[in-house]
Amino acid sequence: MPEAPLPEPATRVASGRRVSLFLVLFLAVLGGVLWLTFDHRSQAEEKLREFTAASAVPSVAVIRPGEVAARPLTLPGRLTAWSEAPVYARTAGFVSRRLVDIGDRVQGGQLLAEIEVPEVEQQLAAATAALATARAQRDLSARTAQRWSELSTRNVVSQQATDERRGDLAVRMAQHNQAEAEVNRLRALIGFAQVLAPFSGTVTSRGTDVGALIGAGATTSPPLFTISDTTRLRLYVRVPQAYVAAIGQGLTASFSVPEHPGRTFAAELTRTADALDVQSGSMLVQLTVPNEADLLKPGGYAQVQLNLPPAATAGQLRVPASALIFRSSGTSIAVVDAQNKVSIKRVQIARDLGAELDILGGVERTDWVINSPSDSIRDGDEVRPNRPAS
Structure with missing residues (x-):
């Protein structure tokens, strides 16, 4: 079998180059x-470091303080x-007549009731007889002293x-004056049997009726009547200490009452206590309210708005x-500066509105205040402030 031919040198060189290229x-x-x-790992580690650093700086919500315009103070x-x-009653007895009841308008000096005073009348009769006896004794003593003076000359x-007769005359005159004063006293008590109105007004209470037993000067029991002048009313308000400096003459106010919803009434400052109550830390203020139409009732509650000056x-x-x-x-507030650093500033609360507060000092209108620090x-x-978009 014949042998295969060997590759040419050029072919072997090309194959070696392809292998080298593939390897490269x-x-x-x-x-x-x-x-x-x-x-990728470096970027992940960098992000992790950034996240860790960011997590170490807390994020806070910041706000701008609001301006406080002049407004009524509601109290x-x-x-x-x-x-x-x-x-x-100034005399003891029984009520024989009652002429008025609650709600009646009366004039000053008008008869309200009559008291039957039989005991005082009997005392007056006895005092009158004693006065007549004292007068007769005085006159007899005067004539006797006159005669003894003539005999003495x-x-x-x-x-x-003679001096004894003159002394007896002085005693008799004193006894006469005493008896006369007792008669006048009893006559005055009988005059008090007519209960009169001290001034014009309205009967707001009645504590007696016909046949009731009356004790003289018994102020521990309810009064026979209570008379109230309601043509004008006094409106009392307690002003907190923070606003005392703004209270002065000429201050006006408006108020509302539950019995007249949707309607307001005017009042004007007339007096102040000019001192603070130790327990409440407030000053009592009196305002005058005209009430000729008799729409307002004494003893009622009112929601008052004091028109404070802008300086308040x-x-x-x-x-x-x-x-x-x-x-x-x-009391303090946390503020964030331009370098995102926290600064704690002390403030004073001027008015508590519940969800909001008016404060004095320590903070400027342009400061960023941390909410809920x-x-x-x-x-x-150092913090990361989250400022509102607006």
Whole structure:
């Protein structure tokens, strides 16, 4: 069998080149795969480091403080009559007539009731008789003293006897004056049997009726009547200490009452207590309310709006109540500066509106205030502020 021919040298060289080329391509592909794998791992590690660093800086929500415009100060108030007087009996007896009842309009000096006073009348009769006796004794003593004085001038009687007669006259005159004063007192008590209105107004209470036993000057029991002058009313309001400086003469107010929904009434400041109550930390303020139409009733509750001057809210800013930080150093607010660093600033609460607060000092209108800061936040902490889009 004949032998196969051997390959030519050129053919062998071409085959070696193809193998080398394939080897180079394989190594290149392998190097690219390794490089891509290393680069991907580097990027992942870099992202992990960035994420870890970002997680170490807390994210906070920030807001701008709001401006506080001049506004009415709304407070609860209480209406009272301009004048109110409980009427008591000044003499003891039984009520014989009652001429008025609650709700009646009366004039000053008008008869309200009559009291039957038989005991006082008997005492007056006895005092009148005692006065007549004292008068007769005084007149007799006066004539006797006159006669003894004439006899003394002629030296018929001693000076001692004359002085005794004059002394007896002085005693009789004093007894007469005492008896006369007792008669006048009892007559005055009988005059009090007619119960009169002290001033014009409305009968707002009645504590007696016909046949009732009356004790003289018994202020521990309910009054016979209560008279209230409601042509004007006093409106009392307690103003918090933070607003006391804004209260002054000329201040006006408006208020509403539950019995007249949707309607407001005007009032004007007339007096202040000019002192703070220790327990409530507020100052009592009195306003005058005209009530000629008799629409308002004394003793009623009112929702009062005091029209404070613009200076009352100067320097105040409004923030959410959730922005406050309460610590031993005082009430504070956390602010973020341009370098995203935290600064803790002390503030003073001017007015508590529930969900919002008006504050004084420490914060500017252009500051970014952290809303709902954590309890662990401190001065100099770095944060990532989430500012509102607007």
